Amino acid sequence: MGFVVSQAIISVTRLRVVEHLGEEALEVRELARRVGADPDALHRFLRLLVAEGLFVEQPPGVFATTPLGALLHEDVPGSLRHFAALMDNEAYQAWSAALHSLRTGEPAFDVVFGKPMFDWLGERPDASSAFNAAQAGLVTLRLLPLVERDWSGVGTVVDVGGGNGRLLGALLSRHEHLRGVLFDLPHVVREAERSVGGPRDRLRVVGGDFFSAVPSGGDVYVLAQILHDWDDDRAVRILRRCAEAMTPDSRLLILEQVVPEGPQPHPAKMLDLHMLVLLGGRERTESEWGRLLERGGFRVAAIDRSARSSLIEARPTGG
Numbered sequence: 001m002g003f004v005v006s007q008a009i010i011s012v013t014r015l016r017v018v019e020h021l022g023e024e025a026l027e028v029r030e031l032a033r034r035v036g037a038d039p040d041a042l043h044r045f046l047r048l049l050v051a052e053g054l055f056v057e058q059p060p061g062v063f064a065t066t067p068l069g070a071l072l073h074e075d076v077p078g079s080l081r082h083f084a085a086l087m088d089n090e091a092y093q094a095w096s097a098a099l100h101s102l103r104t105g106e107p108a109f110d111v112v113f114g115k116p117m118f119d120w121l122g123e124r125p126d127a128s129s130a131f132n133a134a135q136a137g138l139v140t141l142r143l144l145p146l147v148e149r150d151w152s153g154v155g156t157v158v159d160v161g162g163g164n165g166r167l168l169g170a171l172l173s174r175h176e177h178l179r180g181v182l183f184d185l186p187h188v189v190r191e192a193e194r195s196v197g198g199p200r201d202r203l204r205v206v207g208g209d210f211f212s213a214v215p216s217g218g219d220v221y222v223l224a225q226i227l228h229d230w231d232d233d234r235a236v237r238i239l240r241r242c243a244e245a246m247t248p249d250s251r252l253l254i255l256e257q258v259v260p261e262g263p264q265p266h267p268a269k270m271l272d273l274h275m276l277v278l279l280g281g282r283e284r285t286e287s288e289w290g291r292l293l294e295r296g297g298f299r300v301a302a303i304d305r306s307a308r309s310s311l312i313e314a315r316p317t318g319g
């Protein structure tokens with residue numbers, strides 16, 4: 001019944017319960033009046049989400065947000081509000097056909113929506129903006145191992161599939177000597193042109209298709225949550241386009257999950273199925289990463305697992 005929890009989170013997010021609570025503790029009838037909910041139903045939704053750690057009830061019938069619940073507030077840095085919405089909409093519908101993915105190994109999304117997800121998003125500006133906003137919210141989770149690196153001696157960073165530029169903008173703001181190239185599909189970078197933060201004078205925006213070519217001239221290439229969207233053959237094509245654009249001294253930094261080989265629970269195991277159902281992609285174990293990178297023309301130089309997204313550093317093998 002995991003979907004009961006996720007749909008409860010999505011419902012209170014849509015009614016902006018966290019924004020209405022702010023720093024206050026409110027009696028449930030007053031909160032229901034402010035958000036436009038049925039008081040008894042709101043009490044029951046919140047009771048479940050108290051158990052999930054998003055709210056506290058103290059004294060009985062009076063609710064406040066916890067630091068975890070506050071991440072759903074639209075205005076906090078790294079807000080997960082848009083990500084919660086993304087787990088509803090297309091994702092939830094695609095999952096209703098998960099059996100198709102189990103039987104065939106193909107994305108259920110394509111059966112439900114009639115075409116691959118990125119093609120579908122390309123035809124729907126609102127859905128595409130919502131997708132990019134959700135990814136930007138998650139960037140806070142990926143950013144730490146990247147910004148904390150030693151960037152001395154690096155000139156230009158190319159963020160391949162960089163979405164709306166939140167990651168690259170934050171990196172350039174922290175390291176003032178860096179120049180950046182934001183590369184993504186043409187319709188995505190058109191939106192990024194308007195919304196990208198950070199130092200615009202050091203950031204160039206380029207539209208294109210990473211299966212055809214990626215911009216050359218970078219010292220560091222970043223692939224953040226890109227390769228997990230694709231099966232091995234397509235991921236290898238993206239890696240080869242990167243290798244072609246790089247010099248022997250360039251480095252590739254991959255921000256992705258590394259699936260543990262053992263039986264323990266791990267978020268990457270859930271994300272792995274989500275990638276299958278939505279895109280036909282996959283999360284990879286350390287040995288799978290090694291083999292994939294070798295096929296793409298790279299060798300693994302280091303893996304930093306200190307944050308929720310691991311950072312895999314790879315170097316071109318050349319030839």
Ligand SMILES: C[S@@+](CC[C@H](N)C(=O)[O-])C[C@H]1O[C@@H](n2cnc3c(N)ncnc32)[C@H](O)[C@@H]1O
Pocket residue numbers: 118135136139142160161162163164167183184185188208209210211223224225226229
């Ligand atoms: C999961 S998002 C990751 C975005 C960003 N790197 C981040 O960490 O938030 C995948 C990105 O790949 C981009 N993308 C998909 N197909 C592409 C293609 N053929 N060429 C270039 N970018 C593409 C999407 O537009 C999207 O921004």
